[in-house]
Amino acid sequence: MRPIRKIELDEISALATGAWILGAGGGGNPYHSFLNLRELYREGKRVELMDPMELADDDWVAVVSSMGAPLVGEERLQDPAVAAKPVRMMEAYLGVSFRGIMSVEIGGSNALQPFLAAAVLGLPVIDADAMGRAFPEAQMTSFAIGGLKPFPLTLADVRDNEVIVARAASWKWMERLSRKACVEVGSTAATCKAPRTGKEVKEWGILHTTTKAIRLGRVIREARRLKNDPIRALLEAEGGKSLFRGKVKDVKRRTTEGFLRGFAEIEGLDSDRGHVFRLEFQNEFAVGALDSEVRATVPEILTVLDSLSGEAVGTETLRYGQRVTVAVLPAPPLLTTEKGLEFVGPRAFGYDLEFRSVFAP
Amino acid sequence: MSTIGIDVGGTNTDAVLIESQEVVASVKTTTTEDVTTGIVRALAALVAKVAGIAETVDAVMIGTTHFTNAVVERKHLSRVAAVRIGLPASSSLPPFVDWPEDLAALVRGEVFPIEGGHEYDGRLIVPFDERGMRNAARRIRESGLRSVAVASVFSPLAPDCEEKAREILVEECPEIDVTLSKDVGRIGLLGRENATLLNAAIIELARRTTRAFALSLKKSGIEAPLYLTQNDGTVARAGIAEKFPVFSFASGPTNSMRGAAFLSGLEDALVVDVGGTTTDVGCLRSGFPREANNVVEVGGVRTLFRMPDLLSIGLGGGSLVEQRGGRIIRVGPRSVGYRLTEKALVFDGDTLTATDVAVALGLADLGDRRRVQVDRATLESARTTMASMLEEAVDRMKTDAAPEPLIAVGGGAFLVPETMAGISEVVHVKHQGVANAVGAAIAQVSGEVDQVFSGVGREEAIGRATALAREKAVAGGASAESLRVVEVEDLPLAYLPGDALRVRVRVVGEAAAPGGRHPPRAEPSAGA
Numbered sequence: 024m025r026p027i028r029k030i031e032l033d034e035i036s037a038l039a040t041g042a043w044i045l046g047a048g049g050g051g052n053p054y055h056s057f058l059n060l061r062e063l064y065r066e067g068k069r070v071e072l073m074d075p076m077e078l079a080d081d082d083w084v085a086v087v088s089s090m091g092a093p094l095v096g097e098e099r100l101q102d103p104a105v106a107a108k109p110v111r112m113m114e115a116y117l118g119v120s121f122r123g124i125m126s127v128e129i130g131g132s133n134a135l136q137p138f139l140a141a142a143v144l145g146l147p148v149i150d151a152d153a154m155g156r157a158f159p160e161a162q163m164t165s166f167a168i169g170g171l172k173p174f175p176l177t178l179a180d181v182r183d184n185e186v187i188v189a190r191a192a193s194w195k196w197m198e199r200l201s202r203k204a205c206v207e208v209g210s211t212a213a214t215c216k217a218p219r220t221g222k223e224v225k226e227w228g229i230l231h232t233t234t235k236a237i238r239l240g241r242v243i244r245e246a247r248r249l250k251n252d253p254i255r256a257l258l259e260a261e262g263g264k265s266l267f268r269g270k271v272k273d274v275k276r277r278t279t280e281g282f283l284r285g286f287a288e289i290e291g292l293d294s295d296r297g298h299v300f301r302l303e304f305q306n307e308f309a310v311g312a313l314d315s316e317v318r319a320t321v322p323e324i325l326t327v328l329d330s331l332s333g334e335a336v337g338t339e340t341l342r343y344g345q346r347v348t349v350a351v352l353p354a355p356p357l358l359t360t361e362k363g364l365e366f367v368g369p370r371a372f373g374y375d376l377e378f379r380s381v382f383a384p
Numbered sequence: 385m386s387t388i389g390i391d392v393g394g395t396n397t398d399a400v401l402i403e404s405q406e407v408v409a410s411v412k413t414t415t416t417e418d419v420t421t422g423i424v425r426a427l428a429a430l431v432a433k434v435a436g437i438a439e440t441v442d443a444v445m446i447g448t449t450h451f452t453n454a455v456v457e458r459k460h461l462s463r464v465a466a467v468r469i470g471l472p473a474s475s476s477l478p479p480f481v482d483w484p485e486d487l488a489a490l491v492r493g494e495v496f497p498i499e500g501g502h503e504y505d506g507r508l509i510v511p512f513d514e515r516g517m518r519n520a521a522r523r524i525r526e527s528g529l530r531s532v533a534v535a536s537v538f539s540p541l542a543p544d545c546e547e548k549a550r551e552i553l554v555e556e557c558p559e560i561d562v563t564l565s566k567d568v569g570r571i572g573l574l575g576r577e578n579a580t581l582l583n584a585a586i587i588e589l590a591r592r593t594t595r596a597f598a599l600s601l602k603k604s605g606i607e608a609p610l611y612l613t614q615n616d617g618t619v620a621r622a623g624i625a626e627k628f629p630v631f632s633f634a635s636g637p638t639n640s641m642r643g644a645a646f647l648s649g650l651e652d653a654l655v656v657d658v659g660g661t662t663t664d665v666g667c668l669r670s671g672f673p674r675e676a677n678n679v680v681e682v683g684g685v686r687t688l689f690r691m692p693d694l695l696s697i698g699l700g701g702g703s704l705v706e707q708r709g710g711r712i713i714r715v716g717p718r719s720v721g722y723r724l725t726e727k728a729l730v731f732d733g734d735t736l737t738a739t740d741v742a743v744a745l746g747l748a749d750l751g752d753r754r755r756v757q758v759d760r761a762t763l764e765s766a767r768t769t770m771a772s773m774l775e776e777a778v779d780r781m782k783t784d785a786a787p788e789p790l791i792a793v794g795g796g797a798f799l800v801p802e803t804m805a806g807i808s809e810v811v812h813v814k815h816q817g818v819a820n821a822v823g824a825a826i827a828q829v830s831g832e833v834d835q836v837f838s839g840v841g842r843e844e845a846i847g848r849a850t851a852l853a854r855e856k857a858v859a860g861g862a863s864a865e866s867l868r869v870v871e872v873e874d875l876p877l878a879y880l881p882g883d884a885l886r887v888r889v890r891v892v893g894e895a896a897a898p899g900g901r902h903p904p905r906a907e908p909s910a911g912a
Contacts, residue, residue, distance in 0.1 A: 055574075059476050094836075094886075095504050097572045098538045100474040181473045182510060209503040270779075277876050340678065344782055 037240030042134030049307035050131015050157030073147040078221030082122035091211035107143035108179035109215035125149040130157025155229035155355035162194030169227035180208035253333025267300040322358035389825025392448040398821040399426040427604040438605040447613035455683035463493040470501035470537035484684040496520040501537030521556035533584035535565035535577035575688025590629035618830035639823030647813035658796030661719035701796030748798040831857030862893035
């Protein structure tokens with residue numbers, strides 16, 4: 024790929040579609056972020072995407088995310104000026120200049136967060152993230168797996184509130200402290216996580232995931248245009264696997280410790296008629312079982328797609344009667360290493376299960 | 385209780401008289417350009433059939449597609465001043481941001497961003513800028529705009545900013561129409577605001593239309609109160625309904641579903657309404673259409689408010705049946721529409737339509753069957769194609785694997801096969817051609833609440849929501865004694881502290897006879 028290139032608006036729309044699929048049912052719908060970028064592009068702003076391999080080892084990279092409750096995001100809408108604030112705070116606090124901005128999470132609306140900040144600040148977006156999907160907690164990142172420093176963190180809201188978490192004893196402590204501040208300012212805040220050097224990004228980042236999400240979105244859109252099956256096209260292009268096709272027959276949700284937990288049961292159609300597939304979720308889909316035999320778990324990307332349109336269906340929007348296909352996309356290799364599974368394997372989500380890849384021979 | 389239901393559609397104006405739960409009389413007339421003439425004619429035809437009803441009828445319920453057509457056809461729209469309260473939040477996505485350009489160009493007046501709004505837990509984002517609001521109100525007065533839409537962040541939970549804004553607007557511009565988003569929609573600022581803006585854009589049209597309806601009644605010698613039917617299958621007094629025309633957007637399909645429920649006596653069933661060009665499939669729960677939980681597009685605008693969950697497919701009595709080499713390749717979505725009686729083969733036309741197939745196979749008796757010179761195998765193949773289209777649509781709307789009954793209504797009901805997968809029985813009903821007007825005539829008054837509760841238990845949250853819903857229903861013209869809860873739904877919300885729970889409750893009751901002038905009668909009237 025070219026080391027640095029301009030991103031067009033239709034690529035951002037494809038990114039939104041692809042990121043929603045990589046969200047594995049969570050991560051929040053990127054619709055508002057997309058609208059913001061459309062407005063910024065109308066004003067003449069353009070964002071560039073930079074290959075992380077072009078970073079110098081001592082470059083600094085900002086790692087941004089929007090933190091909070093998806094429901095709050097439906098009322099207090101994403102704002103590019105706010106997205107840019109913690110990045111400026113971090114530069115001032117550390118006395119560094121950033122070479123570029125990356126997302127902590129390519130799954131869901133956070134895939135577009137660095138674009139919002141980048142459009143305001145005139146910096147490129149770095150083509151990488153730290154999850155390769157969406158996860159519910161801040162310690163579930165490749166940087167945490169790599170044992171990198173969890174601090175400092177800057178957080179800003181739409182008023183004049185700015186918070187710096189200077190140190191935290193662990194990634195989990197960082198999650199607790201920053202979550203507290205986030206709830207206090209209304210359960211929605213823009214953050215800049217512990218910045219990374221170019222060397223750290225190249226070593227521990229999940230690389231080229233922005234390009235991947237754009238590619239996913241394009242494959243789906245192209246298949247729809249040609250009236251082909253978008254799901255088959257997606258799975259072929261990404262080496263994914265379809266596990267089940269059916270109709271949602273039951274959904275139970277509850278909130279515990281700040282998570283949307285629950286399960287959905289899907290009744291088989293076509294060649295899966297007579298079988299039931301059960302999906303357990305904690306914000307994102309975590310475990311999938313066919314007739315009570317576990318078939319797929321985190322960290323592989325369990326995704327539920329509308330069987331006709333190929334559009335991803337979130338854990339908050341699943342409902343009775345939907346025709347869906349359960350599919351799995353491969354996880355970034357780092358996440359399925361022994362060290363990776365400690366942070367993001369089934370046990371990290373409270374399931375007493377060994378991880379076994381859907382793609383294992 | 386004696387009620388008249390009128391359905392003012394694009395083509396036909398239908399009216400029925402219902403007394404003591406029976407359809408006493410029904411008429412079908414043509415909709416007129418001015419609407420009023422058509423209604424007066426329909427009422428005159430009804431009075432001619434049942435003498436004396438003008439004096440004895442208790443209520444008149446009108447359902448109309450007039451308001452939604454205005455948006456879809458971009459006609460009769462007013463320019464709107466948009467007040468968004470929430471600064472400094474949500475400022476990068478101003479009102480109209482996701483509207484189709486052509487519609488925004490017709491409706492967008494001025495936009496006023498104001499400081500204020502709430503957090504999810506009821507705290508203010510920043511104090512409400514009352515002075516800024518007053519300045520905006522004065523600018524609106526000078527601009528000559530007559531209708532304002534006000535949307536404040538989290539107003540469904542904390543209505544104070546919107547209410548204060550209305551106070552100021554009314555003080556500064558006494559003649560102005562104000563629509564508050566908290567009265568229209570749900571959590572989800574853009575979708576709720578969009579519905580509010582649409583409401584403000586057609587509020588003038590709604591007032592003119594409602595007054596024309598009232599005039600039609602007067603001309604027909606009817607003094608009974610007038611109600612307009614709503615998206616959820618209930619009615620509101622004309623005086624209230626004319627302020628919320630968006631609540632009448634889907635009253636066409638809703639009324640036919642409610643009519644189907646009444647005519648069949650079924651409370652839980654699927655309903656298929658087969659028209660000339662499209663078929664609507666809906667789902668009845670406790671006698672009411674199931675509501676859509678998600679965004680519903682109206683005229684290209686994403687809205688979030690009370691709308692029925694409907695699936696429309698391009699199949700109807702006028703659908704084109706296309707064949708190649710003796711094989712059916714497609715039925716619909718192209719249709720001869722209202723020109724069925726000149727285009728279809730059975731009416732001496734030159735186009736093979738779904739109706740022709742049904743007539744040739746003996747499923748319907750219309751026009752001249754001998755005009756359909758198509759071989760049996762092709763006809764059967766067309767029938768199979770249509771049956772599987774309907775089966776697929778019906779199955780998509782089912783929420784449960786257990787077999788359910790299905791009610792077939794509409795002019796093309798004969799296209800619905802007698803047996804379908806997942807369907808226990810296909811029910812045909814009398815008066816199915818006027819199911820819309822029947823649905824209007826039997827409509828009740830509702831009150832709905834959709835709110836987030838924090839820090840209270842599930843039971844108390846549902847209890848509070850139910851009390852609020854009852855208050856709303858009584859304000860809308862329901863008698864308190866007749867109220868019953870028809871829907872309770874609760875959804876725990878991720879991330880929010882204090883076991884936050886979103887609760888939706890809906891209650892319905894009989895339209896209360898106003899001021900005892902038309903007390904409910906114990907016996908059917910003499911005219912019945």
